[in-house]
Amino acid sequence: MRNLAILGSTGSIGRSTLKVVDRFPDRFAVKVLAAKHSVDRLADQVQRFGPEAAIVFDAATARALRDKLPGDCSVEILHGAEGYCAAARWPTTDMVVGAMVGAAGLAPTMAAIEAGKDIALANKETLVMAGGIVTAAVARRGVRLLPVDSEHSAIFQCLQGQRRQDLDRILLTASGGPFRTTPAEQFETIEPARALRHPNWQMGAKITIDSATLMNKGLEVIEAKWLFDLTPAQIEVVVHPQSIVHSMVAFRDGSLLAQMGIPDMQGAISYALSCPERLALHQPLPDLTLAGGLTFEPPDLERFPCLGLAFEACRAGGTLPAVLNAANEVAVEAFLAKRLGFTGIHKVIQATMEAHANATAPDMETIIAADRWARGVAANLIK
Incomplete structure (x- = not known):
């Protein structure tokens, strides 16, 4: 028990x-x-x-x-x-x-x-x-x-029984969110209600908006760095609209392992709770004959700059990831309250990051202080 x-x-x-x-x-x-x-x-x-x-x-x-x-x-x-x-x-x-x-x-x-x-x-x-x-x-x-995140659970599962020295890199999949094919010139008019309609997953409001900006994937990049002891160069993001391949691991011999399933969080949750045992959830398998093909494409960092900002924070380290996260939380809250436009989210984050003097190898007190500072700067930018 x-x-x-x-x-x-x-x-x-x-x-x-x-x-x-x-x-x-x-x-x-x-x-x-x-x-x-x-x-x-x-x-x-x-x-x-x-x-x-x-x-x-x-x-x-x-x-x-x-x-x-x-x-x-x-x-x-x-x-x-x-x-x-x-x-x-x-x-x-x-x-x-x-x-x-x-x-x-x-x-x-x-x-x-x-x-x-x-x-x-x-x-x-x-x-x-x-x-x-x-x-x-x-x-x-x-x-x-x-x-517990489906992407990191997928990586975790793909690495089971593998030699760590054989790992080349990981590939985190992203659905692309509700605006994957939306022209950039329409982003200024996006309302919260529209951004909250995710095509594949049922999530809370904040995470759903993060998915719409691809910041969710950016945060997962930083999370993966620490979960699996990776360098930023070993982490790749690919857009996979069907959300059937939850993520992949590439090895040095050129082979690729993927973990697949329906877009339902119970699978990842149950594996975290019972690992290494798999519980008899009896979830339906993804019907690959009806999927109409599995497609993959690179993320568009010009239309979704939040992902690029997250990679920047991941490479810099120190307190910059905490600043990125804090500014994003403040900006998303303002967007949901209709005090900030959709494209304003990445602008607030970028401006806050640019104003920050990064502290390398911070202790917890320094991280908390950076978080508090970033929230104040982001709030003032929105005002």
């Missing part, structure tokens, strides 16, 4: 994780659930899975959650940054599913690692901001860091 803490339980990854748990009650137990403000959904999850603790963003949300639960519900309700870190360290758990969105996932992930918990990581921002610190802590504490 694996005892889980699910941080970000009301988001798309969290809900998919609970679907897996629901199908295998003899394999998994939920001890902790953490969300932000989705009180109704979290209350339903608490009553369905009976965790020992539930964590929310603030005291007002904690009171609202308690009011939604029956009087005999004994769940302990915590809130705030201290509550999220307590959730990550919860004594009865052995694995933490990190599915929080954005920089908020960094501190709980570090708390879980220091507490000796295995990590199933969907919060890519953790490694984008502080990959060197996180991976060093993982090695020092002897815990497992298992990828």
